[in-house]
Amino acid sequence: MKKGRFASAVAAATLCIAVAGTAIGSAHAEDLKIGALFPLSGPNSAYGDIFASGANLAAQHVNADNMLSGRLTIEYEDSQALPQPAVVGMTKLTEVSQVPYVLSAFTGVSKAISTLAQRSETVAVNGGGVGPDLAKLGPYFWNVIPLANLEVRAMVPYLADQGLKKIALVYVDDPLGQSILDELKATLPDVGGELVDAMSVPTNTQNFSGIAAKVRAANADVVYIASYGAQQVQIAKQLRDNGVEAQFASYSGFSVPEAMKLPEADGLLFTTQAVDYTSSDPVTKRFVTDYEAAHDRMPSAYVANYYNAVRLFALLAHALEEKGEPVTGANLLAERKATKSFDLVGGTVSFQENGTLLAPIQVNRVEKGAPVALTTVDIQ
Amino acid sequence: MLWLQLTFTGLQVGALYALTAAGFSLIFGATRVFHFAHGAAFVLAAYVFYWAETTGLGMAAGIVLAALAAMAFGVAMDRLVYAPIQRHEGSFFTVFVASFGIGIAVQNVLGMVFGRSFVTISTGLSRSVKLMDGVYVSPLAWIAVACAGLFFVALLLFLNRTHVGMALRALADSPELIRAYGLDPRRLSSIAFALGSLLVVPGAVITALGSGLNPTLGNHVMLISLAATIVGGIGSIGGALVAGFILGLAENLALVVFESQWTEAVTFAILFLVILLRPAGLFGRHATR
Amino acid sequence: MQAYLLNLGVLISIYSILAITLNFIMGYAGIFSLAHAVFFGVGAYTGALVAMSLSASLFVTVPIAMVVAGVLSLALALPALRVRGEYFVAASLGLQVLAVTVFSEWKSVTGGIGGLIGIPPVDLAGYQIYRPAAFFPLALAVLVLVLVATRLLVHSSFGRSLTAIRDSESAAESFGKNVPLIKTISVVISAALAATAGVLYAHYLAFINVESFTLDTSVLVMAMVIIGGTGTAAGPVVGAALLLLLPGLLSYMSFLPQTQIGAIQQIIYGLGMAVLMIFRPGGLVGRSKAKARPRPQDPDTQAQAPASKPAEATR
Numbered sequence: 001m002k003k004g005r006f007a008s009a010v011a012a013a014t015l016c017i018a019v020a021g022t023a024i025g026s027a028h029a030e031d032l033k034i035g036a037l038f039p040l041s042g043p044n045s046a047y048g049d050i051f052a053s054g055a056n057l058a059a060q061h062v063n064a065d066n067m068l069s070g071r072l073t074i075e076y077e078d079s080q081a082l083p084q085p086a087v088v089g090m091t092k093l094t095e096v097s098q099v100p101y102v103l104s105a106f107t108g109v110s111k112a113i114s115t116l117a118q119r120s121e122t123v124a125v126n127g128g129g130v131g132p133d134l135a136k137l138g139p140y141f142w143n144v145i146p147l148a149n150l151e152v153r154a155m156v157p158y159l160a161d162q163g164l165k166k167i168a169l170v171y172v173d174d175p176l177g178q179s180i181l182d183e184l185k186a187t188l189p190d191v192g193g194e195l196v197d198a199m200s201v202p203t204n205t206q207n208f209s210g211i212a213a214k215v216r217a218a219n220a221d222v223v224y225i226a227s228y229g230a231q232q233v234q235i236a237k238q239l240r241d242n243g244v245e246a247q248f249a250s251y252s253g254f255s256v257p258e259a260m261k262l263p264e265a266d267g268l269l270f271t272t273q274a275v276d277y278t279s280s281d282p283v284t285k286r287f288v289t290d291y292e293a294a295h296d297r298m299p300s301a302y303v304a305n306y307y308n309a310v311r312l313f314a315l316l317a318h319a320l321e322e323k324g325e326p327v328t329g330a331n332l333l334a335e336r337k338a339t340k341s342f343d344l345v346g347g348t349v350s351f352q353e354n355g356t357l358l359a360p361i362q363v364n365r366v367e368k369g370a371p372v373a374l375t376t377v378d379i380q
Numbered sequence: 381m382l383w384l385q386l387t388f389t390g391l392q393v394g395a396l397y398a399l400t401a402a403g404f405s406l407i408f409g410a411t412r413v414f415h416f417a418h419g420a421a422f423v424l425a426a427y428v429f430y431w432a433e434t435t436g437l438g439m440a441a442g443i444v445l446a447a448l449a450a451m452a453f454g455v456a457m458d459r460l461v462y463a464p465i466q467r468h469e470g471s472f473f474t475v476f477v478a479s480f481g482i483g484i485a486v487q488n489v490l491g492m493v494f495g496r497s498f499v500t501i502s503t504g505l506s507r508s509v510k511l512m513d514g515v516y517v518s519p520l521a522w523i524a525v526a527c528a529g530l531f532f533v534a535l536l537l538f539l540n541r542t543h544v545g546m547a548l549r550a551l552a553d554s555p556e557l558i559r560a561y562g563l564d565p566r567r568l569s570s571i572a573f574a575l576g577s578l579l580v581v582p583g584a585v586i587t588a589l590g591s592g593l594n595p596t597l598g599n600h601v602m603l604i605s606l607a608a609t610i611v612g613g614i615g616s617i618g619g620a621l622v623a624g625f626i627l628g629l630a631e632n633l634a635l636v637v638f639e640s641q642w643t644e645a646v647t648f649a650i651l652f653l654v655i656l657l658r659p660a661g662l663f664g665r666h667a668t669r
Numbered sequence: 670m671q672a673y674l675l676n677l678g679v680l681i682s683i684y685s686i687l688a689i690t691l692n693f694i695m696g697y698a699g700i701f702s703l704a705h706a707v708f709f710g711v712g713a714y715t716g717a718l719v720a721m722s723l724s725a726s727l728f729v730t731v732p733i734a735m736v737v738a739g740v741l742s743l744a745l746a747l748p749a750l751r752v753r754g755e756y757f758v759a760a761s762l763g764l765q766v767l768a769v770t771v772f773s774e775w776k777s778v779t780g781g782i783g784g785l786i787g788i789p790p791v792d793l794a795g796y797q798i799y800r801p802a803a804f805f806p807l808a809l810a811v812l813v814l815v816l817v818a819t820r821l822l823v824h825s826s827f828g829r830s831l832t833a834i835r836d837s838e839s840a841a842e843s844f845g846k847n848v849p850l851i852k853t854i855s856v857v858i859s860a861a862l863a864a865t866a867g868v869l870y871a872h873y874l875a876f877i878n879v880e881s882f883t884l885d886t887s888v889l890v891m892a893m894v895i896i897g898g899t900g901t902a903a904g905p906v907v908g909a910a911l912l913l914l915l916p917g918l919l920s921y922m923s924f925l926p927q928t929q930i931g932a933i934q935q936i937i938y939g940l941g942m943a944v945l946m947i948f949r950p951g952g953l954v955g956r957s958k959a960k961a962r963p964r965p966q967d968p969d970t971q972a973q974a975p976a977s978k979p980a981e982a983t984r
Contacts, residue, residue: 082880083784088680091801095801107783111786112784112876115788115875115876119875133783178781199639200640201640202773204596206498206591206592206600208591210632210635213382213514213516216385216514217382233497233498237500243510414758465950472755475946478943480942481940481942482943484935484936485940485943488933610759641773641774645766648762648767649763651763652763652764655756656751659751659756
């Protein structure tokens, strides 16, 4: 009996501590806070670090320029790149911290939080996911990254020009992979190409020897890898290990260092949005210079996107503050619609009606672990 | 030719499943402990090998260290976790939960130390060589099957020809008899764990060299070992071995017909059917009611 | 702060329902299932689909979800009739893995990994309930109903038959109890009630996908039952509250690196389960060091008992 009571007391004490602990993390009223749902743990945490580096640099610049009346801080929640934890994190951001603006990433995650964003009138901005579904998530969901359909629309004609017309697709069985499949099916006939085989893999598979066998049997010119994180690296390695010699192609998901450094990925072609890092416009220049100084390497498209997402918020919030309006999700949306264009990294851009940016795509090749830009394509 | 290629791949994977399952079956058969942390032993061994390789100690040292780590883990589980539980209560499920808990803890510690993305050791052994048109087999595949064969023969000899081995076989059935012969059930139990855990090492090393490691690998390995032990028949180590091969083959040959996301389901559908229709498994001795 | 607590409260209520219903078969009937998340998922998907196509009224979604889950649970009950403890755990494991594949692949129904988005709020007699402040009382009410229902069952003659079976199946049989039937009914009830938690969950998050209904979830619920204490009334709720508070507690300890919190949380509950099993298998609420955990019931246990006891004494 005593021990039962003791245990209950421990449980109660823990409860009290937990509750008290929550009081410690309260927000300042005057400063502005935005949220970010990135994978901070789990197999995709490398992406989270990359995204955060861009976002943090932007916040730094915003604060240094005193663009806003108070300090800008970013509250990070761990989505693990999974829809489920993301929704929990999003609930926290919208209900507890009540941020007006959230950075999102990954197609599945973004779809999952979109309803919460609509309901709570919180703006969610995606700079990493590329599934075309992301354009259909309602007015509060914005994309600062060109979506996969644009990327495929750039890659397919490029491959066809090189005489590579038979494509085998290995895609992860989720909204992103599905959308790349749909897009390939739609664009290949136009260039006289053919999708010789499409193999889906579950998200947690590690072993691709069987897939490799099927890929060899398909006899394709190009193998398009549509996955992300650790899995795409495994796919590339194991395909080569198992005798697949065809040209590899992928989308912007492959632009992370861990993927490009894989020896078996040498020569892989992949698309990203076109960002001219050598541009002389002040925003881009400052971004590139400061990033290189802090991280000892060139920024990538993902870094630029999340820098832009935060900068976009600052530009809109600044405008609202000038007008004396509160910085809420609804006001941010209205302000974006009322603004013709924005000066972001990569140039001056405007939003389409559905909240996506039109941007040119570039085709790159992996050479000795680093990307080399080959050509830029303008998509309508 | 696809089915032929998939047969080779299935045998390679099956060999690793077979060994790991045999280890689990040995432990369960001898001690009746549901050692769910067996998967953790596998990942631990794999990462120790990986660490040894990347810090320049070399593969041979890596294998030895991995073996030591796995055996130490197994014995530690026996002495520090299972023995105390069995002393005062020992219900099957308490043991299972404790084992599972340790498994999760180990998996996450490895994740914290080595990172959660996939790591691999670059080696020429994983490069496939063309055997014939449409069939590529890597040296690792031959090594895997050879290991499975060798270890199984060694295990059989040990269990049937040595005193300790025969005592192990008697452990589950009649422990009092063991005492009567002057042997110590406690010590034998530790030997069972050490041996069973040692059997994960070939699979762990080959996986590290081939498809790569990730801390969550233990779960999959564990589930397959369990499935193989049941399909093979509880109490039959040979059965677990055979079942491991069968499951490996089934998982790969299923690709001829199904998309790859169904392959895991195929394995568990087999398990489910076996439990429904023939719970004793292929070679099992213990029937149900 | 209040919003945070309400949010937590809703989740604790939902998981408590799962823990209580799992405890019903584990603690009282001695059936150890690793497939509980399957019925959680079935309830959630059914509730969501009905709400999106038919009516979001709780009085429509919940009964339909309960029926579907109950019927499906017969697929798990079939092995329960035939095999003993260890095999049943494996069979439930098999069912769980199969279910995850089905949830991921049956895209037209479940949306696959993309899941179902835009689930409408709960319609309770005309009121729309979705903000935490309104949802929490609703979740709490359902929790209380489930608690009362299980308590009534446990103390009824059905419940007594269950514990009789748990303690000694052959004795129960010799008293004329239809053991297979009783066990099947208990599994069906447990699944049906777990489905109500699924419906609540789907409405609250407005989004569900297979990730919430995997083996990890089944294990989490099982951990809640075991750590809280099987065979007790308060145990599952205590377990649920503790395990759900853990991540929150950890995230406020700012000295812990953000990227490792997920791992640390899992380490704590993994080690916690192990340590608890060694020193206090009855769970936090149960009696200490007592045989609070029933053995998986099977006739062989009776036969083996004399043989295993001396072994235990010497180990």
